[in-house]
Amino acid sequence: MLTRAEHRTSRVAGIAALLCVGLALAAPLAVLLSHGGGTGVSSSQGDYLLRITRFTLLQAGLSTLLSLLFAVPLARALARRPVFPGRRWLISLFAVPLGLPPLVAALGLIEIWGRNGIANKGLGLLGAETPFSIYGLSGILIAHVFFNLPLAIRLILPALERLPPEYWKTAANLGMGGLSLFRLVEWPAMRRSAAGAAGLVFMLCATSFTLVLVLGGGPAATTLEVAIYQALRFDFDPGRAVLLSLIQVGLTLVVMLALKLISAPTEAGDTKGGASNRPDVSGGVHAVPDAMLIGLGGVFVGAPMAAVLVSGLNADMSRLLGDALFWRAATTSLLIGLAAASLSVMLASLLVRARYSADARPGSAMMGLLAGLSSAAGSLTLLVPPVVLGAGWFLMLGGGTGQLLAPLAVITLVNALMALPFVMRVMEPAHQGTMERNGRLSMSLGLVGLNRLWQIDMPAMLPALATGFVFAVALSLGDLGAIALFGSDRIVTLPWLLYQKLGSYRTSDAAGLALLLGGLTMGLMILADRLGNRNGSGLR
């Protein structure tokens, strides 16, 4: 509940924020379009584009298929075993990849699955001739499953745990076997969230940049995102980058529309509830496949993280910490992160409040548009992946070489937009809550305008603001997408430094850096989660 003047301010500020977001998204797209207008598509270029697009779709499709293929039985096994030692740890472990910088994870995956990794040594002992390659399609798939299998499990498991305990008792009473229970009860319950998870995973894999950049092996295993980067960074071929970007945006648009059609939940729910006892599940022999499945899932997700930890601890930290370049990268990363988070939280605040204000006057077409755009602003940023966004700005700045402030501003902006949907998701319920609790009272006390903002609304929303802010910092710290285009000798962030160490085979330095970066972002993620839980609005 707001006064008339407060409504007016909220709406004006919201429109300003929308213009900001719109401009930040539209300007680079417009530049891309104007660059691309003149160039026709030659047949050899057409083949190239087709190949890249096909590979992008292929790897995304296979990644989705594999993730879901394992996530469904694993979620089922976890739901069937509501009590075992370490279960809560395992579920928490499955939340880690969501916040882990892809570059750090890639390092851990190389440790495990690389030429000298444990997996290949094990295969060698079993007599396999050619070592399994972490580079190329197989590596991309492993990395995508590493990130998205836990995500899919966390999306699907709540659907099973939401089922009333009487269902399992009835199933046991009627004697439904595992197969008919799956067919008649479990799968129908999982279907919707599995479809939602599949859509989300496909979207994430179709726009994944860092993992493909690090693990993709040359032209045979390149996706649109990486091809855009290569076109701008190595070949300076704006025409090609533009075409690739347009295909990428078209692709994400189609996937997003399809996701809307499924309209399935794509947010992990509470996984603490559920039946405490599953009388339909007998112990003994049946426990073995469940335990094996759960154990394998835990090892698959946990091992790369453990590898990052172990190799990081073995690295020469004192040399790394004595390096001035490291401290410059850390400072730059932190400054970008803080600036991006501030911008993201500010935009989110304005948009959330404008939406609330617009919703208060239903029926008006203008207000409906404002409300719709404000809530869509978040997802719009998903439509234009960071690399595409960066590509537009890159062209606008004429390559960005030699400049310092402009590229930094663009990286900050891209990171802020990336975090926007998440920050808005955290702030929306908190704002709604304070409006419901304090709205009438504030108005009856005559507590309005800035006074109210400072004394009532801001303190009430502080936990949500803090959660969103910390989360945005963490996201920005781990991002390689924007910096990849603008990184140079003068602009170095932690992920960029890590990428360079990886590229120059400074593995010890890379391992130490990965541990620091991973530890930093994970610490921030945990902090964000804590802050969010205190407010009663979990982030995930």
Place this chain on the structure above:
Amino acid sequence: MTQEPAIAFDGVVYGIGDLGAEFSFRREPGTVTAILGPSGAGKSTLLNLAAGFLTPDSGRIRIDGRDVTGLAPAERGVSMVFQDNNLFAHLDIRTNIGLGLNPSLRLDAAAWAQVENALERVGLAGFGKRMPATLSGGERQRVALARAFARRRPLLLLDEPFDGLGPGLAADMLGLMLEIRAEVGATVLMVTHDPDEARAAAGEILFIARGRIAADAPAAGFFERRDLPDLEAYLGGAAKN
């Protein structure tokens, strides 16, 4: 030959300490027993042990003379009706009943006719294709009774089955349950917290307090007893509600 009891608990122990429960009792075929007691006393534990959802730490459970202690719930000859969620919400009514006849839903024409018959018996003829959400709470409990009717198991376990319904509707359902029990020839154990329900339906009472059977007696005159402090506390508490 003496007749075997329909159900017998012999020194059945489950859990330890304050949460522990120990039950011994037996019931003749065709009897209706109301299980009463304060919340948390162990009423549902007793029912879950009988149904096979919980396995006793020691002691034996027999149904119709057969030791079922180690048997799975489906092998015990038991039908069960809960207070809520008896029906799978995403399956239509006839499927929900059909599952009671074959848990893999492999039903022939005769079995489907049996399903229709059961629906008719509870006054819901023609409801087979509807989804549970389109039925009232009372109608959903009727479907649960129809399933128990179609299954014709010797032991019927009811866990506060008519609790969410209004008093008039609950009385109707209780009557229907008694009719079905008589037609199937089942023995009934019914957890309830309503002394009136116990008086109206049950011939015998099991009064549970702190995980023990505090009284095992005929229903007639039971509520007038003054020798059970737990009962007086329970009824006093119930009256205050």
